Amino acid sequence: MRFFSTNFFRGLIAQIAGTVLGMGLVMALRVIFGLPLSSPIEADDAHIREVIVVGGVLVGALSFLVGVGVFSDWFKWARGEETSDEHTVDTSKPNWLRYFSVDFDHKVIGVQYGVTSMLLLLFGGTFAMLFRVELAQSGITFLNSEIFKVLLGYDGTHLYNTLMSLHGIVMIGGILLGIGALSNYLVPMLIGANDMAFPRLNAFAFWVNVPGAIILLSSLFLGGFDTGWVGYPPLSLRAPLGMQMFLMGVYLIGVSSIAGSINVIVSILTMRAKGMSMLKMPIFCWAALATALIQFTATQLIGLSFQLVMLERLLGMPFFDSLRGGDPILYQHLFWFYSHPAVYVFILPGLGIISELLPVYVRKPLYGYKWVAFSSLGIAAVSFFVWAHHMFVSGMSPFLRIPFMYSTLLVAVPTGVKFFSWAATLWQGKIEFKTPMLFTLGAVVIFLLGGVTGPPLATIATDLHLHDTWFVVGHFHDTMFGGFIFPIVAAVLYWFPKMTGRMYNEKLGVVTFWFMFIGFMMMSNLQLVLGLLGMRRRVADFDAALGFDSMQLALTIGGFMVFFGMLLFAYNIIRNWTKGEKAEGNVWDSRSPEWQRPNPMPLHNYDQPFEVVGEPYDYGMPNSTYVNMNPAGTNPTAH
C-alpha cells in the first residue's frame, strides 16, 4: 500500500508517538520536581491527568509537523544544505500521492485545504443532524441512548451540549480551511503568478491544520465540553478535559490562519502580472486581501484568550475567575475582538466569489467595481470596532453599549453597497442559469436575510430580547450560508474544470441547489421566528406547552435537506473528478486569465507572463480583452 509511505501517514504515526512521549516527559518532570502522579481526591486526580495529557498532545502536534516533513527544507537551510526547486514533481509516483504529501504547488495546497474543509464540514454537519433529531420534538429522548454512554462515556444533556459546541467550532474550522482553499487555489491564478510568495510557509500553514483538527475532534472522546464554541469562563474552567482539546485545536488552526494570511497579502501586493494595477485585479483578490488583513491582525487575540484559559486551568492562574480576583468580562472582550472580525473573514471571500461570478453569467460588467472593492476594505475596517455588540447584556459598562451600537449599524453601509451593485449588475443582462449561477443568486438572497436581520440585533433595546435566542442562530446561519456555503459550492463547481479538466453533472447540480435552497429557507426562517417568540439558544429541550413542536420538526427536516444537498454536492465532485465529461478550453467564456489556459491548469500556471491590457469585467464591450496572453516580444507559439 502506497498510502503507508506517504508523508501524511508518517505524520500520523509521529503524532501518536509524540503524544505518548510527551505524556511520559511531563510525568518524568513531575517526578523530578517531586509532584504526585495521582491523587486519592477525584478532582485533583483529574487535574493531574489533564496536565499530563495536555503536555502530551502539544508534543504530539509538533511531532506531526516534523513527521509530515513541513520543516525539512527549513532544517536543510539551517544546516546550509541545498534544497530542490519547490516545483519538481516525481513523475514515477501516481499523481494522487501528491495530495497526501508535503507539496508546495498552490493548486495542490488549495485542493488539500478544500478536501480537509469538506471533511470538517461533514463532521460538523453530522453533529448538527444528531442534535436536530433530539430537538425535533420536546422531551429528551434520542441522546439518552445507551449507545452514546458506551461509546463516549456520557449522554443526555451533556452530550447535547458537546455536540452543539463541536458543531459550532468544527464548522468554523471547516470554513477557515475553505477560505484557505479559495485564496490559495485562486489568488496566484487570478493575479498571474505561478505560486504564492512563500510556498514552504504555505505548506506549513495547511499541514498545521491537520493535527489541529484531530485534536479538536478528539475532545468528543475526552469528556466533551459544554461551553458552546465561545468557551466563556468560568464555565470553561470547570468543563471536562475535552475543553483543553477544543482550546488547543483552535489554537493550531489559528496559527494556520496567521501564516496563510501573510502569504496572501504578500502575493497580492508584489506578484501581480504586468499592467495589473490594484484596481484592475479580479474582484475576488480584493476580498482575499481584506480577509487576510483581518486574519493577520486579529487572530492573535483568540489565541491569547484561549492560552489564558489553558494556563488558568493548568497552572491555576486566575485571569478570569472572579471569585479569585479575575474578570470574566475581560475574556469576552479578548474573544470577540477576534471572533467578530472573524465572521467577516468567513463571509468576505464568499462575497468576492459572488462579485466574481455574477458578471460572467450575466454577461455585463460588475456594476461599480471600485465601490465593490472598497466596500470589502470598508467592512474589514469597521469589523474591528464592533466587537462589543456581542456583549450588550454581558454586564460590561453600560455606556459602552452606545458607541458600539453606532459602529455596528454602520456595517450596513458597505454591505448595502454590495447588494445594490449586485442588483444593478443583474439589471438588463443576459442571465444564464448554470448551477454556479444558481448558487450565486441563492447566496445573494440568503445573505440578504442575514443582512436585514442584523439591525434588530444592533439596536440595544431590541437586542435585550433577541440576545441568546434562536434569532441569533438564524441570523448567523443566514450569513454563513449566504456568505460561505453557497458561494463556495458555486466556486468549486465554477472552477471544477480548472481543477480536474472535467465537468460536474449539471442536472445533479440543479437538483442539489433546489434541495439546499428550500431546505435552508425552511431551517433559517424558522430559527428566526422561534427566536422572536422567545426560544433561547443552546438548550437541549423545550417545553411542549410553548407549542414549538411542529416548527422544530419542520426545522429538523429543513436541516436534513441541507445535509443531504451537501452529500449530493460531494457525490457530484467525487464521481466527476475522474469520470466527468472532458471540459476543454474556456468553459464559461470568461475574460479571466486562468480560463485562457488549458484544463486542468498546467503545473506552472503561466509558463510565459501575460499582460493586462483592459478591465476585468468589460463584458458587452466589443473588441476588448482583459489580458494579452502573448505580449509583444515573446514567442507566441510557446503554448
Next chain:
Amino acid sequence: MIHLLIVGVLVVISTLGMGLLLTSGWILPQQASQQAITIDWLFDIHFWFIAFFVSLICVIILYSIIVFRRKKGEKGDGVYMEGNQRLEIMWTVAPIAIVLWMAIIGGQTLSDVERRDPDAITVDVVAAQWSWRFEYEVTTAEGITSTVVSDTLVLPRNQQVLLRLHSQDVIHSFFVPEFRVKQDILPGGEKYVRELRVTPNTNGEFGLLCAELCGQGHTTMVAAVQVVDGSEFESWLNEQAADCNLSDAECGQRWAQTFGCLGCHTTDGTALIAPTWLGLFGHNVELSNGSTVIADTDYLRTSIIDPNAQIVAGYNPDIMPQNFDEILSAEQIDQIVAFIESLSN
C-alpha cells in the same frame, strides 16, 4: 423605464404585504411589561425596514431572472453598464442617514427601557447551577427586618422592580420573554452584581429562563414568575415572612426546593445530574474511590457542607456548590437531612 416602473410598483406591494405580516403581532410573545411596549415599538420599525429592503432586492432579482434571462439560442452579452458614480453615492449616503437615525432612536428607546423609578422595590435574584432563588427584604410593623426566600419570583403589577442579580458559580442570564429584557448574571460578589429593571403590567404566570449556557442543567434552569395585584403581593410577602412552623421534614422539603437542591437531586428515584434522594437514607453508598459508606445523618450533613469529600461512584466532583454552610443555617441543614430521611420510610 417601464422596467423600473413595474419594479417600483411590485416593491411597494411586496413591502406592504410583508410589513403587515411581520407587524401583526404573532411573531413576538405576549407583552407583559412596560419595557416591552417600547421595545415592540422599535421592533415594528425594524420589521418595516426589513420588509422594504428584502422586497427591493428580491423584486429586482426575481424581475431580472424572468425578464433578463437568456432566451433559447440567444447569443451576445448584456447591456454595457460600468457603473454610475451618482447612484453609488446615493446608495451610500441614504443608508448612512437611515442607520444614524436608527442609532438615535436606538439610544432613545434604551433610555426609556432603563428609566429609573425611585420607588422601585428591590429583589435579590440568586442564580446557581442549576436553580433560581429570590430574596425579598421585609420589614414588619414592629421594625424587624427579615429576608423572605422564595423559589418563585412573585412580582406586583404596575410597580417597577429593581432586580439585583447574583451568581454563585458561572455566568447565567435573566430572561423572561414576555418582559423582553435580559441581563447576564456574573459570579464574584458585590462588585459583579448587575441590575435589571422591569415593570410588569399584566397579571399572569410566566417562565424565567436562564439564557446563558451554564452547563449540563442549563436547559432545565427555569423558574416560575407570578405577576399579581399589589395587595396580593403584600399579603404573600407577609405570609412568607412568618417562620417555618411545619415539621422538620416539611421545612426541609421547602429549603430543598428554595435553595435549588431539587434542581439536581430527584425524589422519585430517577438519577439526573446527582444521586436521587429516594430510598437513600440508611442504605449503602458506593463511592468513587471504591469504598462503601452508610448514608446516615453524618454522611448527609458532610455531603451538604463539603460535597467533594465523598463522591458517589458514577458522578462528577465540583458539580455541587461548596458554600452551603454559608448559605444555610445549621437548623436548615438538619431539616433538609430530616427530609431526606423521610424519603426512605
